[in-house]
Structures are given as C-alpha cells and as structure tokens.
Amino acid sequence: xxxxxxxxxxxxxxxxxxVTLRCHQTENHRYMYWYRQDPGHGLRLIHYSYGVKDxxxxxxxxxxxxxxxxxEDFLLTLESxxxxxxxxxxxxxxxxxxxxxxxxFGSGTQLSVL
Amino acid sequence: xxxxTQPISMDSYEGQEVNITCSHNNIATNDYITWYQQFPxxxxxxxxxxxxxxxxxxxxxxxxxADRKSSTLSLPRVSLSDTAVYYCLVGAQDSNxxxxxGAGTKLIIKP
Numbered sequence: 001x002x003x004x005x006x007x008x009x010x011x012x013x014x015x016x017x018x019v020t021l022r023c024h025q026t027e028n029h030r031y032m033y034w035y036r037q038d039p040g041h042g043l044r045l046i047h048y049s050y051g052v053k054d055x056x057x058x059x060x061x062x063x064x065x066x067x068x069x070x071x072e073d074f075l076l077t078l079e080s081x082x083x084x085x086x087x088x089x090x091x092x093x094x095x096x097x098x099x100x101x102x103x104x105f106g107s108g109t110q111l112s113v114l
Numbered sequence: 115x116x117x118x119t120q121p122i123s124m125d126s127y128e129g130q131e132v133n134i135t136c137s138h139n140n141i142a143t144n145d146y147i148t149w150y151q152q153f154p155x156x157x158x159x160x161x162x163x164x165x166x167x168x169x170x171x172x173x174x175x176x177x178x179x180a181d182r183k184s185s186t187l188s189l190p191r192v193s194l195s196d197t198a199v200y201y202c203l204v205g206a207q208d209s210n211x212x213x214x215x216g217a218g219t220k221l222i223i224k225p
Contacts, residue, residue: 035215040217041217042201042215042216042217042218043158043201043215044215045213090157090158092157100145100146100148100163100165100205102148102160102163103150103158103160103213104160105156105157105158105159106157107155107156107157108155108156108157
C-alpha cells in the first residue's frame, strides 16, 4: 500500500474550535488532495496541491484552508468548525494529473463537530 | 464536466462473474475511465483504468465500447470479500481540475 498516514484517525470537537488534520506521505508524489465523504454524496474535493506552496480550491472549499510547506505533508484546517463539517476526511496522493492519474488514499479521519 | 451514472446496488453470489456498467455520455476525447473499490472505514483503492477496448489485470477486466459512452467493470468469480462500493470515474479537466465522484455501486456478495 502507498505510504499515506492521516492523523488523527478520529476527532471529536466543539463548534467554533479550530481543527487541523494532517496527511503525511512517503511516496514523494507531487499531487495531494483532501476529500470529504458524506452519505449520499460520494467523495467531494475540498482542496488539492500540485507542489510545495501550490494549492487550489476544489468543489467544497468554503470553511477550509490548506497548507503544504513540504512535499510530504498536506494540512487541512477548519478555522472554526461547524456541525456541517462532520464527515470522513480522506487524503489522497498521485504522481500525475490530467484525468488519468491513479489516486492512492489514506485511511481517513472521522471528524465529529458537536 | 463528465458525469457518470451507475446502479446504486447489486447482489450476486460467490463464484459468479459480476458486471457493473457505468454510463458517461459526455466523456471527452482525452478522458480516461477509472474504477475504484471502497471497503467500509477505508479509503478507495484503485482497481483498473482504461481508455478504449479492453483492459485486464489480475483482479478485473474493463470493457469499453468504441463510442466510449459507457464502460463495464467485470469481476470474475467473486468472493464474499468483494463486497464493497465500486466507483466509476471519468477524467474531467477544466480550469479547476477535479474528478467527479458519484455515489458508486454497492455490491453485495452472498454465500
């Protein structure tokens, strides 16, 4: 399996608190992604990165920010968590892009915002 | 953006061949078709990818007709461990590049 580690695996927090999720890869892949998965919605892209300090918004980026200071780490921050951000968050990596990349996913972070 | 349509769920039995069809009527010339498998509490896992005709690997085959408006994932001789959700994706690149994930097909294999 691809070397992708997400932390924490589970988190419970309160509305209005900041939360940071971490994705760490050992594959030296250029592209990294944050997705959220909710029942009935499949996976939705939050943000992605195409290199160190190069990031862009996805389909559902409102309320989220990201940072990538090193190739191996991609952080997702919820500045002020809301109950609508309760979800399972997946990090993914790929070597290439252009519609035919192979995505490798982490095990996910279950986030509950109370 | 290329959107895919798959059956919501399917049932089959151990030892059978299972075919899951995905439609993608507005697939673009340069788009590839990729299938992923997801077990509960895990991230999706790449199964197979193709552009046209037929692709086969150690776990599945992918059949793509000439018009590329659909594709069929074929799982030979399924077992209980193949129970999972299967996603069909079509590469969709625009100014905000992103793949479009549908709800997938929940495949249940019975003994």
